[in-house]
Amino acid sequence: MNQELALVVSAVFLATVVESVEALTIVLAVGLTNGWRTALLGAGLALVALTVVIIALGPALVRIIPIEDLQVLIGTLLLIFGLQWLRKAILRASGLKALHDEEKIFREELAALNEAARTPSRNDIDWTGFVVSFKGVFLEGLEVAFIVLTIAAKRQNSLGASALGAVLAVVLVSLVGAAVHKPLTRVPENSIKFTVGLMLVAFGTFWGGEGIGVEWSLGDWTILVLTALYTLIAWAAVTILRRNAARPQSALAGSGGAA
């Protein structure tokens, strides 16, 4: 392999590692919260769909599918879904779920029973988780295909080297994912849901923003900055809500003592 082709392999490898880690994060998040069967089915079918699209369109892919439109659609869905997840996790962490009157408790018990009936066992498929896993892998895979084709188009006879760089990166990131998924299952459930909500909101903001034309000054590092920002806000929200929830109880305790 000459020096120029080695450079192609290295460039595509590094770019693909970044995209693959993003996809892996989402698949791990779905696997830990909705079950591995759901996560792997979503990821597997996304890879099949991706392969079909790439084989059918080949190099014309870059011209036919507007990646920005796809980013806006998927970014919007991830952002909204992540916000919903994060809101619930904040309310749980601050102890504000299941409070006050009997009717509300009854309704929540009923809802909990319904949710339990709908909650899949390890062998069932959770379709919401499936969609999230599918979208994450499909969008990132499509971005990898764009990287491979764009870099290959700039140098003659480099499509093989470009594809090799991508395959090596995907294999490496998949092996890392397989190694870390077991230790992660020991983390408490609400902590995982909290983290997943934060990551989905960060990814949704980043992808949605890219799709509508926002030029993030820090590139892919923006995802980390957004995650840090949202973590800080969520932590502050939990602290304030906890304090506010404790205040009426101490007031009640005080009045109860006086009576």
Add this chain to the structure above:
Amino acid sequence: MKYLVAFGRFWYDFIVGDSMALAIGGAGALALAAALVHSQASALAEIALPAIVVGTLVISLRPAK
């Protein structure tokens, strides 16, 4: 028809869930950022987008107090 309703309900639950504010705020944040980008204010959009997302989350938590 039954499957169509179930399909619609799945997407409604997926997108709106139990907080309409989050669905409107999330989509609205991106719409406003897109307007800023088209007005040649991309740098402002980079700050406004996460700021509106944070605002949406805070507003969605207020009724829970």
